[in-house]
Amino acid sequence: MIYIHLDSIDSTNNWAKLHAHEFDPGDITCITATEQTAGRGRFKRTWVSPRGENLYTSLYTTVAKSFPYSSNLSQIAALACVEALREMQVEIGIKWPNDLLLEGKKVGGILSELLHFEDYLGVVVGIGINVDIDPATLQTIDQPAVSLSQLYPKIWKAEQILNPVIEKFAFYLEKLKQEGFGPLHQLYNQYLTHLHQQIHCSHEGISLEGICHGVLEDGRLKLELPSGEIMLLHSGIIS
Ligand code: BTN
Numbered sequence: 001m002i003y004i005h006l007d008s009i010d011s012t013n014n015w016a017k018l019h020a021h022e023f024d025p026g027d028i029t030c031i032t033a034t035e036q037t038a039g040r041g042r043f044k045r046t047w048v049s050p051r052g053e054n055l056y057t058s059l060y061t062t063v064a065k066s067f068p069y070s071s072n073l074s075q076i077a078a079l080a081c082v083e084a085l086r087e088m089q090v091e092i093g094i095k096w097p098n099d100l101l102l103e104g105k106k107v108g109g110i111l112s113e114l115l116h117f118e119d120y121l122g123v124v125v126g127i128g129i130n131v132d133i134d135p136a137t138l139q140t141i142d143q144p145a146v147s148l149s150q151l152y153p154k155i156w157k158a159e160q161i162l163n164p165v166i167e168k169f170a171f172y173l174e175k176l177k178q179e180g181f182g183p184l185h186q187l188y189n190q191y192l193t194h195l196h197q198q199i200h201c202s203h204e205g206i207s208l209e210g211i212c213h214g215v216l217e218d219g220r221l222k223l224e225l226p227s228g229e230i231m232l233l234h235s236g237i238i239s
Contacts, residue, residue, distance in 0.1 A: 028061045034056075039056065054132065056127075081100055081129065
């Protein structure tokens with residue numbers, strides 16, 4: 001494992017992509033920052049990234065060009081975060097596909113990006129967790145958000161979370177490479193915040209309503225529409 005810490009950077013994902021060709025393709029490189037000046041979220045959103053005790057990290061690794069589970073990388077990262085935090089008694093859950101929620105509010109998220117090299121795929125898995133953001137800054141986030149310190153008052157340090165998350169991520173990455181997502185999907189489903197609930201889901205510009213039946217072995221969400229029809233979604237936003 002290689003660790004690189006940056007004090008201030010636009011985005012650890014951007015930095016990882018820019019420097020990916022310098023990293024050892026056989027290892028995991030972990031880039032962290034104290035603050036991000038242009039942190040990025042999914043769907044071109046901004047990730048509010050003030051200086052302080054928050055986790056901003058990008059884990060860089062590589063997979064074979066033919067790797068069939070690229071779409072599950074964010075899901076195993078979510079699994080890693082949830083398991084690491086649950087071991088610290090934090091009751092965190094996953095909002096499909098890879099948002100991290102505490103009491104229904106967003107506490108973390110994952111942005112994975114792929115880079116195409118001649119012989120392999122570079123993978124940048126960006127993880128952001130609100131560890132200790134002041135409440136006024138939380139209010140500026142465009143959706144209900146929370147930080148660990150708000151619900152679990154104690155002295156939180158971002159680096160206390162980093163190592164357990166990396167360890168779990170490395171473990172699940174190896175499993176994904178060896179066995180695929182199939183053996184992990186039930187575990188992932190256990191942590192879903194909306195399992196068996198009625199949800200609204202926007203998918204490719206369409207708004208769908210139905211019952212969330214968790215993910216299949218390939219990670220797609222099984223949504224039962226009011227007509228009884230089953231839709232399998234590979235991406236979307238649950239509201
Ligand atoms: C989301 O839920 O929209 C994903 C948020 C991902 C944020 C992290 S913070 C570290 C890394 N660098 C970024 O610019 N984004 C990711």
